[in-house]
Amino acid sequence: MFKLCGLHLLYLLVFHLFTMEPPAVSLRLSGEKDGVIEIASKKGYLYLNGSLDRETKAIHRLQVEALNEVGEKVKGPYSITINVQDINDNPPKFDKSKYKAVVWENSRPGKPFMYVHATDHDDPTTPNAQLSYSILHHFPNPYIHMLFQIDNVTGAISTSETGSRLLNHQKQDMFTLVVTVKDLAGMSENALTSNTDVEITVKENLWKAPPKASIKENSTEPHPIYIMQVHWNEPGAKYGLLEKEKMPRFPFTIDQNGTIYVTEPLDREEKELYSFFATAKEEGGEELGWPLPIFVQVEDINDNPPVCQNALTIFEVQENEELGSNIGTLHATDMDKENTLNSRLQFRIVEQNPKIPLDNLFIIQQEAGTFQLSRSSLNKQKVSNYSVTVEVTDKVFTTLCDVKINVIDINDQIPIFEKSDYGNWTILEDTPVGEVILEIQATDADDPFTGSSQIIYQIEEGDQNKNFIIETDPQTNRGFVKINKILDFEMSSMYNLTVKATNPEPLVKGVQYNSSSTAYFRVVVADVNEVPVFSKNIYIVDIFEDVPVGTLVMNVTANDPEGDRISVMEWVQMASTVAVCHGVIVPGTDVANVPNKKSQSSTAVFMLFIKDVNDNPPRLTKGNHLFFCHPLQGGARAEIQATDDDQQPYSPEFNFSLGGGENIKRDWEISRIDGTHAYLSPKHTNLEEKNYSIPLTINDNGKPPQEGNLNLQVNVCRCTDEKRCFIEVENHSGMPSTGMAVGILLGVLISIGFIVGGIFLRLEYKKMKGLKRNAAKPSELKTLT
Template sequence: MMLQAQLHCLCLFTLYLTTGYGQEGKFSGPLKPMTFSIFEGQGPSQIIFQFKASPLAVTFKLTGETDDIFQIQPDGLLYHNKALDRETRAVHKLQVSALDADGNTVEGPVPITIEVKDINDNRPVFLQPKYEGSVRQNSRPGSQELDPLKNPSYKLVVSVEDMGGQNDHSFSDSTSVDIMVKENIWKAPEPVEIEENSTNPYPIKITQVQWNDPGALYSLVDKEKPSKFPFSINQEGVIYVTQPLDREEKDAYVFYAVAKDEHGKPLAFPLQIQVKVKDINDNPPTCPSAVTVLEVQENEQIGSSIGTLIAHDMDEENTINSVLGYRIVDQTPKVPRDGLFLVQSYSGTFQLAVQSLRKRDTPQYNLTVEVSDKDFKTLCFVQINIIDINDQIPIFEKPDYGNLTLPEDTAIGTVILTIQATDADEPHTGSSKILYRITQGDSEGRLEIETDPETNTGYVKVKKPLDFEAVAIHNIVFQAENPEPLVLGVQYNASSSATFRLIVTDVNEAPQFSQQVYQGKVSEDVAKGTKVGNVTAKDPEGLDISYSLRGDKRGWLKIDPVTGEIFSVAPLDREAESLYRVQVVATEVGGSSLSSMAQFHLTLMDVNDNPPRLAKEYTGLFFCHPPKVPESLIFEATDDDQQSFRGRHFTFSLGSESLQKDWEVSKINGTHASLSTKHTGFEERVYHIPVRINDGGRPPLEGTVSLPVTFCKCVEDRCFQPAGHMPGIPTVGVTVGVLLTTFLVIGIILAVVFFQIKKNKGQHNVESAQASEVKPLRN
């Protein structure tokens, strides 16, 4: 026994050396909580880890779920001496303590977790050597081909393999399975026919469904969800109709039978139940309307079809219940005799039976027709109107309506003549109504004729302007006709025609332009004298025409008075007016000097003739002084040219190279740029920064703008200046000076006034004294 222990220690020591354990690193370290994963089935004496403890510790102690498998050497070497089994214990919870020479704990206990990793060391095993089962024919998806008559049973061998069968070291097991195929009784029944309006007591059994096993819960489902569902099913699968059915209301029903288990889960596919409602003859024929009106001309031949009475029957079509028969039972009046009409027995078509009809005998016949099926009869009423035939032609009251003279400026719509024809056919019918038309003398359609439907009077009106220069005399021929065709053998003749002579007199008319608005289009930079358009007018009398312009408010155009050509006479400016409108006047030369006017619109196309400028006035640009960091501001450019000309793509640069050490201009987009400072050493004053803006047009134009930028002391992000230094507000010293000057001026004014008063007073005293001296002399 002692020798065996020595050999074990020797082997462990050899493994300890060959595997590198005991070296600081992956497999050794201080005593602390740790977790190790070890595959089950490994051989004994496998080293796990070597713990290092403080110098006071001389040995180690292992406790916990060791299962006599895990041990630790005095030097801290942890190992297991038996193979691990995950199925016995998957995790081992251990504690390691470090002890001194007296057996006292100096470190720990520290938890150590051993996780046993699984290896495929157990084969799958079936619970029994043989299994038996059954399946119903057509009871589940995929079992449709099973037929108990052909193959009542199947013997299967089922294998199972672990690890998914993807490894050479996987295990497997097999067993036999005997399957019995049973007939599936869950089948859709044959379509059912139910006679409508049955008098049998309800409910009435119509069919049955049955699940393969007892205990199924049955229900019916109708996907159409009707307001009333006349079917039910009991828990034996018997399906009933619960009330009388009406084929004319609904001739067929399709719904489904469902079988569920006690938990409400469907056991199989729903079965479709089809019910056809069988017709009985329970509907009488109905007339299409209260009275069916037919028409026949008075000259129709015997046997001619007059029309058809179409009655209806709501019973099933193309069955004996809906076959209808027709029979005339009464004719009113019976003149010139009874039996003038017959009706086809099954089509309802009416024909003339014995002779042609005459309207003067009677204009209308009323027939009573019996319509019947095999059980019911209905009376329908037919009215046959006799229509007069168009055997009379219209006749004019006079063949010639003489001559009429009109000026060519007669207003459109003026009635110039009244004509009249008569027709002997029945009044207010297509046979007697008269339509007038002009067959000769008005090829351009300058006249029209309106007919009064009550009197057949024709009113000849001016439809288009008369034109002496085109046709001075119109020899008109009128034709009177009926909208209803004439009967065979009757034709229109000279009595249906009349003549009329229209003489058009000349009226001096103003010139006429070929169009009312003339268009021109040129670039705005065309040279003076460029032709920009042309107008044309003609005088109906053939006089010469002189052209002139009106409304040329800018003085841009002139017109050749003879040719009508229009020229530019001054620089054009699209930015001032892009569509320039003037009036062109055409005046007769000689005669009554009549004139007419048309419009001339000149569209000016843009050219790049405006340099860029600032989009607005920038007067409040400032930076706070002293600046702490370089700053920037944004400005916008524009010009007056058409935007679509180039899409607004400006370039920006400083106007002076000497400013580049202090300022920088950067383009933001086609219209905006930023002005930035490059340092913070600016004085407190206003800087005027020139910026060049180029539009990149054809040709390119460039403009230089000045941006005033103020560096000022700021309070609340606004420029601040003391009140004594603000422009327009005097300082205290200035105010005192102004006041002193004002007082001085007032003193001078007062002294002058006082001196003048004193002087005037002295002069008055001298004059008084002189007066006193003279007075005694007068005495």
């Protein structure tokens, strides 16, 4: 089998050589030669005498036979298959030299409205026939962004996001796109290309939201009833409705002509505005355009009667009320639409009982429902109440409402206190707010349980800050004097209070309140020893850890509301050892100036933050004992690590250096890895097998810096196969004796006992320390220990 590229330009191209063995002296070629494939019969060369074209013939099947001198076949035939490989020798070609399409305004971006298609005769299994589409030019293009886009694989053309928004047939109804197609998937500069024009006509989009529809509620027409219609731009769309909100029932439907119907009567009082969407889809269910918002307004009709707000409305009127005085307002409602004629209510009195001293004693405002007196003829001794029936109408429906009018006694009696002076009342200044300190009583001779006899107590003098309040029992008219605000002996030790009793109803002309409606009492506030107050709740101090013992830390101040002398336990000395952050409760106690007056105390929190100073030299945490295997190998090194007990504000930085004389520096060197690690390395391999003591100096980066000096113990030793120092041990014959075993066992047990005992003692210590801390008195908190 042979593979040859198509369209060879070199004639007499030899691509195989056949050999012959006697008695064969020549070769004969037969089969699909197509006048291009030849063989040199004597020399055995198989060659091309022209060009191959894969698109014309991709496979050539041949036979070769060996002939003797007389032309007889001595061997063969042998089959030859020649596969012609593809080369990119065919440019892609569009199906049409010009395409025409229609696009609708506001088309959904990315939704194809047409396709272009090209073919390539090269091998479809190779990149030679893989095509890529793109828009080369866009005429005209009045915007920065392209209005159209193309899928580079499928050739689908659609509007872009910009085009979906800006296409307008009135501004520009024709566009020409120059579309190009490339083979080699458009990934090579050597790709072959072709172009075509696409003429696009922009049409007005028929898929538009219709105006809001209005339908009357409770329609008696046969349903369904036509509301509106929507149209997709082209026939064949599948229409549907989409709920915007979940409803118990959805009373709308749409047919396949886009006509929307209401399927049942609607009630405006149940729902006044319906909002949903109309959709248009393809056969496969894909949406053709954006869902359209649909609004249906339900119009009101007068289908609700007036409703009385109360089953019985009660008014009160004094018997001396003047002509035209307002007595009260009857309230009624209508569920029809507010501020329309359907909900306009009018009132009319249809009956009055009794008709004494005359009928039509009351009138009502037709639109407002407000009652007024038409005559000044009320007399409680003759009639104490009236029943009135009122007709309320909305011009279609009528409702009757019941009204009761009570005639009440005139307020011609004033409240009178049972006594004018309630004396002195002593209370402690810490008496809680709301506590009753005194009860007072006044009486009124007017009709009980009316506005004329109800009593209101008011403190008129002596209480500018409203420290007291008086509440009235409506059944007994008894007054309860209560604490309204926290009292303060230091602000005021006595209150001389004047209380007046009045009625909510105004007094009749000629009657006035006098001294009988006034009472007096005094409140004496007794002092209570209050707790002293610190100037701060929390005191915070920063100090360095190296301050001397006995250094003054802070003075804590407090004052007493009564002016008593304060005894404050001051922190004035620095203890010998403290934690980084130490909290202490500082007590303050007043020293009472009055005999038998109990002292009071309060506390404040003292927080002491200990700041670190650089007072610890660096030390090693790794590498105190090092070893190197003898004989030494080049590049041997051992790692050491340093630390510092001081607080490090940033990452630690140590400097490592070797001490000692020239011998040390001749044999050893130290190299830094990072701020905490370094390598110790022999400088040569001639070191003896022994222990070395190497002076090392480590400096930290404190201000001032601290220096640590130590000796590294380094063992240059013979090593085992595991690269460990080989250690010789004494040769003991046999097993250890019984005494040795008992001694070892006792030693182990004693060690375990020490460990367990230490742990137990530490736990007991922490427990006792916690108990002492919880039981500590303020006088014991003197130091930072």
